[in-house]
Amino acid sequence: MKxxxxxxxxxxxxxxxxxxxxxxxxxxxxRVRAAGICHSDVHYRAGTSSVGPLPQTLxxxxxxxxxxxxxxxxxxxxxxxxxxxxxxxxxxxxxCRSGHEQFCPSGKMIGKHxxxxxxxxxxxxxxxxxxxxAEVSFEHGAVLMCSSSTxxxxxRKSRLQAGETVAxxxxxxxxxxxxxxARIMGARQVYAVDIxxxxxxxxxxxxxxxxxxxxxxxxxxxxxxxxxRGVDVAVEVIGLRQTMEQAVRCLAVLGRAxxxxxxxxxxxxxxxxxxxxxxxxxxxxxxxxxxxxEVLVEYVRQGRLDLSHxxxxxxPLEAEAINAAMDALEHFGGDVRTVVxx
Numbered sequence: 001m002k003x004x005x006x007x008x009x010x011x012x013x014x015x016x017x018x019x020x021x022x023x024x025x026x027x028x029x030x031r032v033r034a035a036g037i038c039h040s041d042v043h044y045r046a047g048t049s050s051v052g053p054l055p056q057t058l059x060x061x062x063x064x065x066x067x068x069x070x071x072x073x074x075x076x077x078x079x080x081x082x083x084x085x086x087x088x089x090x091x092x093x094x095x096c097r098s099g100h101e102q103f104c105p106s107g108k109m110i111g112k113h114x115x116x117x118x119x120x121x122x123x124x125x126x127x128x129x130x131x132x133x134a135e136v137s138f139e140h141g142a143v144l145m146c147s148s149s150t151x152x153x154x155x156r157k158s159r160l161q162a163g164e165t166v167a168x169x170x171x172x173x174x175x176x177x178x179x180x181x182a183r184i185m186g187a188r189q190v191y192a193v194d195i196x197x198x199x200x201x202x203x204x205x206x207x208x209x210x211x212x213x214x215x216x217x218x219x220x221x222x223x224x225x226x227x228x229r230g231v232d233v234a235v236e237v238i239g240l241r242q243t244m245e246q247a248v249r250c251l252a253v254l255g256r257a258x259x260x261x262x263x264x265x266x267x268x269x270x271x272x273x274x275x276x277x278x279x280x281x282x283x284x285x286x287x288x289x290x291x292x293x294e295v296l297v298e299y300v301r302q303g304r305l306d307l308s309h310x311x312x313x314x315x316p317l318e319a320e321a322i323n324a325a326m327d328a329l330e331h332f333g334g335d336v337r338t339v340v341x342x
Contacts, residue, residue, distance in 0.1 A: 162186025
């Protein structure tokens, strides 16, 4: 089968022909119909976040059709439309049993620790296959598996309450889901912070108040718009030192900043002014949970979460096209979300 793989850190992905993966008793073979290009893939290629072993087929945002099932599988059957939970866990350890499976000691991530979706086929355990209704496209199903689910998990970690205010730092794939999900969860007002005017215009269409950080200090703007109060929740999905600091600094009394963006650089805050003096919190966000994916699929099916503008374009399963999309992401440019369609 055709696959696009990372062979060496810091180098472009390459085209390969590799054997179709074998199917175990509890596995499903899925023909990939859509695979998202995530900023995490850019981090893996650059070495900002670890990946291996190499060569590795990237992409953890995957949706497709079940082609074959193992002998012990009863939950899905060939022909079923599915999207794939990217965390492969044991299901038995204390973390899995307590609903924190992202910390499973034996957990592996597709597209990072084992081959992912930049290929014609992928094999995963059957429990990782989430049914995808006919009303939800494969492209949208793929994006749900990371950008939407990470945003949802981050908002849940923030303990967002109805009537509170939210600032989303980054109006890309994660941000567009975050601002919509915040409204679904009852946020009274949502502020979208970015430097890309086109993305801010799209965020405004979804009901957010745009804050162009290129035109002035984002924290000062948010405080002005909130009459000096700040926001109850800030979600940072970019992974830049500056925006992580801004997410904390814009908080109101008892505010919570959730950091989901990946960075290899530390950030600084004034511990008294920004945290102690406000009893504010900084919360880390790691991945998401399987049950959250089922909720998100239903939100899309019902039309409550609109991804029609989030998936901006599709590219073929070719290294040149995928590398070009990743290059744009590396410089925080390009479209909101690009999806590979084999």
